[in-house]
Amino acid sequence: MIELCELLKNWPCTAKGGDFRALVSGVTDHSAEVTPGSVFVARKGRSSSGLDHIQEALRNGAVAVVTDISRPPALPKGVSAVSVPDAADFLAYSCSAFYGHPSRELTVFAVTGTNGKTTTTRFIGQLLKSCGIRAAVIGTLGVWIAGRKAPLQIPPMTTLPPAHLHRVLRYCADEGVTHVAMEASSLGLSGRRLDHCSIDYGIFLNIGTDHHAEHGGEEAYLRAKGRLSDLAGQIIVNSEDPAVLSITGDRLPVKTFGEQSGGETHLRIVDNGKGDWIITAGETHAGIRAPVEGRHNRLNAAAAFASLMAAGFGLADLCKYAARLSLPEGRMQEAGGAGIRVFVDYAHTPDALEAVLSALSSVCTGRLISVFGCGGDRDREKRPQMGRVAGEYSDSVWVTSDNPRSEEPARIISDVMEGLKNSSAMVRAEPDREQAIRGAIYEADPGDIVLIAGKGHEEIQISKSSSRPFSDFRTALRFLDEREAEAGAADGDDRVQTTDRFWYDGSGME
Numbered sequence: 001m002i003e004l005c006e007l008l009k010n011w012p013c014t015a016k017g018g019d020f021r022a023l024v025s026g027v028t029d030h031s032a033e034v035t036p037g038s039v040f041v042a043r044k045g046r047s048s049s050g051l052d053h054i055q056e057a058l059r060n061g062a063v064a065v066v067t068d069i070s071r072p073p074a075l076p077k078g079v080s081a082v083s084v085p086d087a088a089d090f091l092a093y094s095c096s097a098f099y100g101h102p103s104r105e106l107t108v109f110a111v112t113g114t115n116g117k118t119t120t121t122r123f124i125g126q127l128l129k130s131c132g133i134r135a136a137v138i139g140t141l142g143v144w145i146a147g148r149k150a151p152l153q154i155p156p157m158t159t160l161p162p163a164h165l166h167r168v169l170r171y172c173a174d175e176g177v178t179h180v181a182m183e184a185s186s187l188g189l190s191g192r193r194l195d196h197c198s199i200d201y202g203i204f205l206n207i208g209t210d211h212h213a214e215h216g217g218e219e220a221y222l223r224a225k226g227r228l229s230d231l232a233g234q235i236i237v238n239s240e241d242p243a244v245l246s247i248t249g250d251r252l253p254v255k256t257f258g259e260q261s262g263g264e265t266h267l268r269i270v271d272n273g274k275g276d277w278i279i280t281a282g283e284t285h286a287g288i289r290a291p292v293e294g295r296h297n298r299l300n301a302a303a304a305f306a307s308l309m310a311a312g313f314g315l316a317d318l319c320k321y322a323a324r325l326s327l328p329e330g331r332m333q334e335a336g337g338a339g340i341r342v343f344v345d346y347a348h349t350p351d352a353l354e355a356v357l358s359a360l361s362s363v364c365t366g367r368l369i370s371v372f373g374c375g376g377d378r379d380r381e382k383r384p385q386m387g388r389v390a391g392e393y394s395d396s397v398w399v400t401s402d403n404p405r406s407e408e409p410a411r412i413i414s415d416v417m418e419g420l421k422n423s424s425a426m427v428r429a430e431p432d433r434e435q436a437i438r439g440a441i442y443e444a445d446p447g448d449i450v451l452i453a454g455k456g457h458e459e460i461q462i463s464k465s466s467s468r469p470f471s472d473f474r475t476a477l478r479f480l481d482e483r484e485a486e487a488g489a490a491d492g493d494d495r496v497q498t499t500d501r502f503w504y505d506g507s508g509m510e
């Protein structure tokens, strides 16, 4: 614990009242997280102002209220009132300072991009583990240390708010972690959650359509992503994504990656058409086979390789360990039965849906059937775009609900349908996701592939009236079993097996 005056030291502020020698037990901007001895940072938000929550913070035992909002209410004697020029800046700094700036003790990789952050951070973590490094991965799927989920209470967010982020980083450092791969969401970056976090490597994957509405337009979304370039010591970029290049501007990347040839610091990754990845980096060529499918995942792996090479790891080791890469839960996660392959995937943007459908169409010998919807209270503009993509790649499309949140499912579905107007696919609207999954599975014949997109690993479905348990994967398994049982083919022998068909023999390494 540190004293309040220590926390305020070196920070422009005016302070009055209370006890500046008070021992601070924590710093937070959320009144419900205040415990006796906490500093409560009252900042302006979109839906409320921190000032609205001061009473709860005081009831919970705040020793100081720090704000940049003018005319804060008078505080009881014994509580310090501190005024700062920028509360979000102070919050980020003071949370880091409270935990002794743990990010400075760690090598931190922060990954941004519209799609692929969870996968790429996972790949970085898996490769580091194989290299004998104790690494943590922080993001949408929680905190993972050395491949195991850490027992930490954190909000379900992709990029943690400062009060949680630095607590988690302190935990990691105390647990002997030396390297951290974390996701940097656009909302996390614009919300200043990563300010004052020492980021060694900022990785830029791609820019597509998502969260424009929450940011107030595409430009603001791009600006938010671009902030990582200011925060990171060095940057690694996908040199074939024009939007990535536009937001990283004049900043010279330490490494680039992509499918085209490049200079000395470029990592090129391509598929040789037989499922092998060919990597070229400077004078080195390598042929590897990794157990993950899809061009998009190959690029995610390239991002992970390039980042670790930037941090000093050798390409030969990284290639050797590529055979151990695996996708996170809910990303091209396969269930099968009765000769049908069913994939659950977290594609919830147009580019993601295109990436996964394109990967599946290249291995599909029968019809491609997709089931998806779009989240409510999120970008409306991506809905017809996702419809168009689904219609382009699929033989049959079931448009259903994702997480409708406060919106009417029918309105979301009709937005998606706009994009399917000219499609030659068979199109059905079924607002009940469970029934849509059932319909798609019962529609499929042996050789067909069913894609259930949008919710991936999610365990709940959020609608106006409820937040109820729901898993695409378990729902799919249930209907596959039911169909098999009905067909009297319950022996399970014809289940499609995912075989161990991957190899690495180091050939081609120089």
Ligand SMILES: CC(=O)N[C@H]1[C@@H](OP(=O)(O)OP(=O)(O)OC[C@H]2O[C@@H](n3ccc(=O)[nH]c3=O)[C@H](O)[C@@H]2O)O[C@H](CO)[C@@H](O)[C@@H]1O[C@H](C)C(=O)N[C@@H](C)C(=O)N[C@H](CCC(=O)O)C(=O)O
Residues within 6 Å of the ligand: 029, 030, 031, 032, 042, 043, 044, 045, 046, 047, 048, 049, 050, 053, 156, 157, 158, 159, 160, 161, 185, 186, 187, 188, 191, 214
């Ligand atoms: C859009 C966004 O970034 N919202 C987050 C942001 O809200 P905000 O700045 O508008 O703040 P606010 O809710 O108006 O509240 C104002 C202030 O009052 C405080 N407060 C609020 C309520 C209360 O009871 N007591 C209290 O003290 C808040 O902590 C805040 O300091 O700061 C809040 C406090 O940390 C977050 O809870 C909130 O996340 C909301 C729940 C959310 O849904 N965020 C999602 C969309 C999000 O951030 N997603 C991205 C992933 C996106 C992706 O990759 O696809 C993520 O990184 O998780």
Ligand SMILES: Nc1ncnc2c1ncn2[C@@H]1O[C@H](COP(=O)(O)OP(=O)(O)OP(=O)(O)O)[C@@H](O)[C@H]1O
Residues within 6 Å of the ligand: 113, 114, 115, 116, 117, 118, 119, 120, 140, 158, 183, 185, 205, 206, 296, 297, 299, 300, 330, 331, 332, 345, 346, 347, 348, 351, 352, 353, 355, 356, 456
């Ligand atoms: N490099 C990529 N390019 C395009 N699509 C991708 C890429 N990587 C993954 N995807 C698609 O995006 C989906 C989500 O992947 P992942 O969870 O890794 O992304 P994310 O950026 O972390 O998503 P979110 O920010 O919403 O949590 C995948 O299921 C896949 O369909």
Ligand SMILES: N[C@H](CCC[C@H](N)C(=O)O)C(=O)O
Residues within 6 Å of the ligand: 158, 348, 374, 375, 376, 378, 402, 403, 454, 455, 458
């Ligand atoms: N992090 C993303 C996840 C979206 C997942 C999708 N299932 C939806 O609900 O829109 C978001 O909050 O926008």
